[in-house]
Amino acid sequence: MSEALQTAIASQRLLLQTRLSAALSRLQRPCREAWGDRAALEQALSEAMEMLPYCKYLYLLDHQARQITANVARGGLLPEHFDRDRTSRPYMAEALSGTDFSLSSAYLSRNNRRPSLTAVQRLTRSDSELLGYLGADFDLRDLPLTRELCRQSDQWLQLKGDPAIRGALFYQQRVDSLMDSRIDAILDLVIELMSSHGVFHGKLHFSSSRATLWLLDDPYHFRVLDYEDLSDPAICLAYPQRAYPDDAAIPSARIRAIFNQFRELRFMDENIYLRSGSLNIMNGLVALNFSCDGSHYMRWDEFLDKRMDFWLGSAAPTCSESEKPKPAD
Structure with a gap:
């Protein structure tokens, strides 16, 4: 805890x-x-x-x-x-x-x-x-508590996933998804939706070529966009234009750098790669899930400070239990 x-x-x-x-x-x-x-x-x-x-x-x-x-x-x-x-x-x-x-x-x-x-x-x-x-x-429902809302810590959190997936990490390789084939255009559209159309939380599922979005105008209901939705610039017409929130934790000018980093993590290695990444501009947190099923939650600025060798090296403990298969004799 x-x-x-x-x-x-x-x-x-x-x-x-x-x-x-x-x-x-x-x-x-x-x-x-x-x-x-x-x-x-x-x-x-x-x-x-x-x-x-x-x-x-x-x-x-x-x-x-x-x-x-x-x-x-x-x-x-x-x-x-x-x-x-x-x-x-x-x-x-x-x-x-x-x-x-x-x-x-x-x-x-x-x-x-x-x-x-x-x-x-x-x-x-x-x-x-x-x-x-x-x-x-x-x-507990009836007790006279103060009911103050507990705030989520912005301390970097790392969680290991399914041991079966970690154990088989080096026996599988990334397969290009539909989203991978048009990743630059799709990222441009998602950046536009977050910068100018009221999307405050966006999650990209690279492997399954879909996105999940939460809007300031309707925060209790998420939207799921598939590959065809994300490939059509007209999708912006479906969401009203909204000014970027003044109380956002992330400067709008830094959103592109974060999604560009997602792209780099997606293609950084054939075995260890990003499966999904999300960004919440209101609390400033980035969430990552890798092919080893390890997850990271961290501040956006801390995320941008990390280089690719960090994610591929021994400093990525959520994938560290996997071992590469030994060559046959």
Whole structure:
């Protein structure tokens, strides 16, 4: 997981831990006072649900983590969970080891298969003797998160693909596609669409001779153009003319250099070559997928700084597990 995602998740967990710890701590007293009376405990939990509008289930366990109440839900009691042994559940580990309040890692709920969290509060008598545990289950959809959008890191990312493809890399060679035969004219048209017709994200599939485009005017729907579409300059008539976005991360004058680099990578070698390349002018990222099925995601300026010998040399680790076949004796 990327550092940016880890930071975002840690921030949300800290916020939740503070809120939920305070809420469950307030329930200790009514639970202690009703301890041993199942009906009274379930009534106390039902009343507590009003103070926890984002809670899915509340329940109580004895000191051995066996359930002594029904699951209390917003719609009533679920008695089938009474006497359930929860000692082996991962969210009980910290509480059983002595932690006063614990918040589990996110997990998929057993019944609804939804991302969930469980908070556990240890319950003790006034003399610190352990009574049991208060459990609270939460659906991530309902929790009071800040919902700040996590931004994609622009750090260079390399991913290895299918091992079967990597292993057979040097047993296959590039075959000219229809797009290869008219690559210069097709690149000119795609550059025009991105510079003057509102295309902010374009992906060229060189091997299958097609392109996938996303437009500023309709960002939720992509367009697929085949070889015939990409070979006809009249395609520009199908997309309204739009000024190049002021907030684009890539200067319009540099788009051509990026696509020219795609062309060089496509023809750089008969075994290691570009299968597809994409450019997003709004976040400034270039995505590449090579014949070894390795993928790279990097900033556009970093991409332009790389020379061909970089991609063919040992600095291309996504293809490094492939070995050239040895000549026959």
